Amino acid sequence: MTPTAPPTPAQLMDQLAQAAAGYYRSFAAVAAERGLTLMQGKMLSLLRRPMPMRTLADLLACDASNVTGIVDRLEARGLVSRETAPADRRIKNVTLTEEGEDTVRQIRAELMSSLTGLEGLDEEERITFQRLLARVFPAA
Amino acid sequence: MTPTAPPTPAQLMDQLAQAAAGYYRSFAAVAAERGLTLMQGKMLSLLRRPMPMRTLADLLACDASNVTGIVDRLEARGLVSRETAPADRRIKNVTLTEEGEDTVRQIRAELMSSLTGLEGLDEEERITFQRLLARVFPAA
């Protein structure tokens, strides 16, 4: 066994590209099983609590005008609802319905069992992985 | 300082979601500076060597019919060309033009300097990161 040569930063960047592609490939497949697009699945997953549409636009890194259509489609399927904020009537908070909550739980569970390698990491490896991810992708 | 508690697999999955989103956010921003969409940038980055359109469809995880349009637009901008394979005239190999090669180099360089945390990892950390990524996202 020769010792493992360290990857160059460029090689590591390539592997990050593969990992990011792999993550979204799995996520999109799980969402598609429920007839949801990637963006619809992303938005549902973000809605741990009610949020203004504007906040969703920031989190999804897209223009605010796109959020209207995505919420429209999720609302038509009964997965979210719009509620005008009493304190500032310009703001509409998007909220998961019960069916929306169920859907999110199912997506998360399936995604977890789809990322088989994750469950195999021991505690120390999880700590290490978390720290490395946080260094390269600091929280916005 | 309390010792760091290990993240649950579910928490680690959330962090992976943030990392993947962060990666594509950076990638899309770098591509957009050159008037390229995310998919156009992805395709250019995949073309380290000439490839059949069918292979590109597999790597991009999209239907073959989409590749036609994406290659059309890249070809119209002079970044790639189509070349019929002599051995099997059904196949068209997509090849980077010189301008395409330049564009890829620029994208990779800017992406690298955009992921500031990557250059800060020492050799041991890069080996560890590489191994963890490979375990969770084994090569297709």
Place this chain on the structure above:
DNA sequence: TATTGTTATACTCTATAACTATA
């Protein structure tokens, strides 16, 4: 005046199905 959300527009990405040309 500034901000939130919507609408209209045009373009890109997307899968499906039907087609061609090659094999």
Place this chain on the structure above:
DNA sequence: TATAGTTATAGAGTATAACAATA
């Protein structure tokens, strides 16, 4: 027959600009 690529179509995501309602 099977495969590579294209076309047509319809739906979804995307940014831009203009707009209404609210602050």
